[in-house]
Amino acid sequence: MGLRAILHLCLHAAVPALLAWLFWRPRFGRAWLLMLLGWVIDLDHLLADPIYAPDRCSIGFHPLHTAPAAIVYAGLLLPRRTRLFGIGLLLHLALDAIDCAWMRCGG
Template sequence: MSLRAIIHLCLHVAVPALLAWLFWRPQFGKAWLLLLLGWVIDLDHLLADPIYAPDRCSVGFHPLHTAPAVAVYAGLTVPRRTRLFGIGLLVHIALDAIDCVWMRCSS
């Protein structure tokens, strides 16, 4: 596994933890868990062949990583009940987009 991939995966854990600590400290554990649930959108990788390609940009390729899906995730941030989950999904997409930029810059 490349250093870029390791950093990418670590950020998917660390950024939600940082956000939970900064904004929802009294409910840190619950907030972090709900933000981490943003990882559920990676289930769409199971539809791809190969399932994981370290040099492939997820954003725009996988169905749950497309603009219409992101619009739904943004909508989930409006109701209080789904807000943390929606933020987790958006953070996940943002981190994947950063990884795509990093891939393009390093090639």
Template sequence: MSSRAIVHLFLHAAIPALLAWMFWRKRFLSAWALMLLGWIIDLDHLLADPIYAPNRCSIGFHPLHTAPAIAVYAGLCVPKKTRLFGIGLMIHIVLDAMDCWLMHAGSARG
């Protein structure tokens, strides 16, 4: 596994933890867990062949990583009952988009 992939996975856990600590400290564990549920959208990787391709951009490729799905995730950030889950989904999408950008920037250089 590449260092980029390791950092990417680490950030998927660390950023929700940091936000939970900063904004929901009294309920840190539950806030962090609800944001970590954003990883559930990676179930759409099971529909791909191969399931994991280290240099494939998820955004726009997997069904739960497309614009209509992202619009739903943004909407989930509004109601208080779904806000933490929605934030977790949006963090996931932003991190995946950043990973795509890094992949493209790396391939352009080299």
């Protein structure tokens, strides 16, 4: 596994932790866990062959990494009960998009 892939995975844990610490400090653990649940959308990687391809952009390739899915995730921001989960899903997509841009730049 290359440096880009390792950094990408670390950011998927660190960025939600940072947001939870900055904005939901009294409920840090709960907020972080709910945002980490955004990783559930990576289950769509199981539909691909190969399941993991380090140089493949997830955005637009996997069904849970598409614009229609992002619209559904944005809808989760409206109810308070699902807001942190929605943030986690959208954050996951944003981090994957950054990784795709990094790949295109030769990173």
